[in-house]
Amino acid sequence: MRRIIPFALAGAAALALLAGTIVLAAGDGPPAFTVGGHSVSQPSVDDELKALAENETLSALVEQSGSEPFASTKHGSVTANLAASWVGLRIAQEIVRQEVERRGLEATRADESEATTLAEQAVGGIEAFGAMPKWFQMRLFERWTAVAILERELIAAPTPELVAAAAAACPTGRYVSYILVDSQLAAEAIKSQLDNGAEFAALAAAAAANSTDTGSAQSGGYYGCLDGLSTVSPFLAAATDQPIGVVSDPVETEFGFHLILVTDQPTSAELSSVAIGSVLASATRNKGVTVDPRYGTWDRANGQVLPSGVTSAAG
Numbered sequence: 001m002r003r004i005i006p007f008a009l010a011g012a013a014a015l016a017l018l019a020g021t022i023v024l025a026a027g028d029g030p031p032a033f034t035v036g037g038h039s040v041s042q043p044s045v046d047d048e049l050k051a052l053a054e055n056e057t058l059s060a061l062v063e064q065s066g067s068e069p070f071a072s073t074k075h076g077s078v079t080a081n082l083a084a085s086w087v088g089l090r091i092a093q094e095i096v097r098q099e100v101e102r103r104g105l106e107a108t109r110a111d112e113s114e115a116t117t118l119a120e121q122a123v124g125g126i127e128a129f130g131a132m133p134k135w136f137q138m139r140l141f142e143r144w145t146a147v148a149i150l151e152r153e154l155i156a157a158p159t160p161e162l163v164a165a166a167a168a169a170c171p172t173g174r175y176v177s178y179i180l181v182d183s184q185l186a187a188e189a190i191k192s193q194l195d196n197g198a199e200f201a202a203l204a205a206a207a208a209a210n211s212t213d214t215g216s217a218q219s220g221g222y223y224g225c226l227d228g229l230s231t232v233s234p235f236l237a238a239a240t241d242q243p244i245g246v247v248s249d250p251v252e253t254e255f256g257f258h259l260i261l262v263t264d265q266p267t268s269a270e271l272s273s274v275a276i277g278s279v280l281a282s283a284t285r286n287k288g289v290t291v292d293p294r295y296g297t298w299d300r301a302n303g304q305v306l307p308s309g310v311t312s313a314a315g
Contacts, residue, residue, distance in 0.1 A: 033087055033291045035094045042292065049086060051136045053078045058128040080307035084296035088305035089122075091289055091298075093143040100146045103153070107145050111152060115145035118276070151275045158271055165274045166266035170225035175267050176239045177221040179204045179259045187250035187257035194247050200261050221261070222269050235260070 031039035032046075052058065062069060068079060107115075119140040120129040129137065154162055167173065177200060181187050190203055204221025223229065226239055238251045238260050248260040291298045296305040 030292060031290075032295060033091055033289065035091055036098050036288045038094065038098070040090065040094065042294075045087060045090065045295070048136060048139070049078045049083060051133055052082065052086070052123070055123075055128055055131050057131045058124045061124045061128060080296065083294075084305040084307040087291060087295045090143075091291075091305070092303070093147060096150050097143065097146040100149050105149050105153060107149055108152070111145055111148040112141075114148040114151070115141055118144040118147060147276060151272065154275050154278070155268055155271045162271060162275060162278055163266055165278050166270040169274055170227055170266070170270065172226045173264050174226040174239070174244075175263045175265070175270065176223045176226055176229060177201075177204065177261045177263070178223055178235075179221050180256050182256045184250050184252070184257050187259055191247060191250065191259055194259070200247065222267055225270065226262070
């Protein structure tokens, strides 16, 4: 299942229209931003912007994508788009941190594992993350850990708003799972177990015995929303017509024999895919936010930082 990360550096240019520059400060200075009475200094933010701009692996990814470079041709400066986007993300993460602290939540090992993945994805991947200074890696890990903790809490007891957001991402309301094996006999044997009360996810997870598709097996057989599936026509036709909650008879494709299960409720994978964006988007609609003008202006209506000279569509 593809994760949705609200700040992807390769697409930072799409978040704003102005291509100005920000000269990075040296030494002490006023706060870069303040959230809920907690301020983060300009040197702290500028050190991170410099690390992003000087990361050659990340710069190569940005160049390949055709996006606007992070570093200006002017020595010691970064683009206004990068500065505004990064400060906007940091504001969201700070609000999440404060919420985690308010609830008294603590990280689990699973949260820390998730945080590592999120931190890597947010800066372009594992190679770009590995090329960051160690101090920056630790900062990223700590901030994304707070996001992972709150994400876990939301998924464990999803609000109606979160369920609605997940449902909106799948207009058909059909969530597809499957088990794939290499023979009709094997598929029929598994179908018999399912008909007698065995759990679909448990059998799908037994990949070595029951599935030739280890990717879906690792997620309990979950494949995704029907709207986004790119698959062979026999599978797609079966997934489209299969009654909700009923496991299909074996469906043969060029890859083998599939047992397909379609549900009509967002799965934990679907909730997870929108939870982070939902957390950060809602978090940034906070009235107690101020931003130093050198990084942009705070767009309260949309919960983001706009580079200087860019106005909110709602404004």
